[in-house]
Amino acid sequence: MGILEVKDVGKRFGGLQALSNVNLSVKENSVHAIIGPNGAGKSTLLNCLVGKLIPDSGSVMFDGQSVLGRAPFEINQMGISRVFQTPEIFGDLTVMENMLIPIFAMRDGAFRMHAYETVANEREVIEQAEQMLEEMNMADKRHMHSAALSRGDKRRLEIGMCLSQKPRLLLLDEPTAGMARADTNNTIDLLKQISEERDITIAIIEHDMHVVFSLANRITVLAQGTPLVEDDPQNIRGNPKVREAYLGESA
């Protein structure tokens, strides 16, 4: 029984069957990659997991509880954090403020809807934010406007913001899309380090095979809205069906 169980999920947009009979089980503390050609339904699936879309059929269970019908902020409170394809950060705010917001939202281990509720210890919140910036190697940039950061730094900040809430599942949507090689490698190292050091499950949607094979210990291949195979990385590499559907096509 995995931490995230997707059963028979289907989603239709008008005449397009985006997802059909998707079954997926993500094991706790694994790094699970979902790959597939363009239009395979990867992003649709991800949106169904975080409450942005509601599937037409099937169920999505996180840690034994259904996420369907809950708003994105409620799903986040259950312990699922999402990193977007283009980094979604608070561009008008400084790096430090960006880091404070998720910590203000979740303090004393529980979510608070209102920042104006008394903060038991504001100093503690600030310390936590500083520590997380330290871990992301961004402490020297804390007073910068986050919109002025480089793509790679924005990504680090976004991941740091997600981690500061101690999620149990981290969802990443093409975390290295549009990045320079050096930034891509830095991001891979960061994610490796996160999965080794923290008690966290990572599910990652990725196009870049280099990223997938250096991170994942389980891979699901999606094609035309339905899972083709789910296996270990070394088996995926040799699987003729996958080659045909995806790897062969891109080679």
Next chain:
Amino acid sequence: MLGLDKKDTTLLIIVALLTLLAPFLLNPFPSDSAMAQFNAGYPDLMQRFVIFGIFAVGFNILFGLTGYLSFGHAAFLGIGSYSAVWMFKLFSYNVIPAIALSVIMAGLFSLLIGFISLRRSGIYFSILTLAFAQMSFALAYSVLSNPKFNLTNGETGLQVYADDPQMFHRDGLPDLPHLFGLSMRSTYTLDMGAWSFDFNAGYYLCAVIMMIVFYLAIRIFRSPFGMMLRAVKSNQQRMNYTGLNSRPYTLAAFVISGMYAGLAGGLMAAMDPLAGAERMQWTASGEVVLMTILGGTGTLIGPVLGAGFIKYFENIFSKINDSVLHGWFAFLPDGMEDFVVAVLHPFVGKGWHLTLGILFMLVVIFLPGGLVEGGTRLRNWFRGKRSGADDKPSGKTEPAE
């Protein structure tokens, strides 16, 4: 001081000095000189500066921080005025309960309107608020004013009549809005040589209230709550995926700014015990948007400057007529004089809107950050001049550690 950092304390002190010394600052010209018509230091106008300053500061808490552009804030201004006048009619001319009721009523209405309007964002939110404000205007103008149930007194406007109950009114008290006996109209005029300065009780009441609410606005801007509001403006998507529901935040900001508007409306009625429906019309809602943008959206002092700027134009420029212009240009040869007056004519008097419109366009195009940005640029320019060419600004300002 008062839980503010050094920069904000300085700002608060500057605002305090400006408002308290306004009777001097706004009357720089001797009272019988030709320039005296540019003096703005008479009680009526000073009160309006401060009242609209309060209105704009409140509006900026919603628009400047969360980015939700409300086009219906004048409704709360009107509700504030009507509540205050009803308080005068039923109980007494004391302004304190009247202002308190205005704030409460505006708060209740903004809770209702905000709860519905905030289901949408962007242009749809603006249209919803505009619709509510126009409905309120129509209600006040005609629907709620009929012989059976006359709440607003329609076109005439709500005012206090001799046969109103005024339960707590005693004979010794002034027959005008007062603060525990001190009439809002009482003015002390100080003559110093050719100058004359008016110190008006009503103005100082407004000024003190503005300092209090300005201080509150600074605290809101700097609090975690203010940070969350800026986060709403910056990225709602990330907000949602950080486990935060933005609705309670935006609603709180909406209600707070509605209460500021109600306070401004209450003060208006306290200065002049009259409330008319035109106060709620969409032009009034648009005016506060202009004030905020002109002064500098999202800055603390900007809306106050914008309010002062617009009200100054409205009251001073509109008073310049052709005969005044002829007086100014009398030194020119006759044909020239008529020509210059004819050219300037559309921009003054009733045409003051034209001048204001041009200035507004110039500010929006060249100073998107409003008057505040203009001030910052001027300061940087002076600093650059003084320190010489060796440390030219690198284009981006990055705060030092």
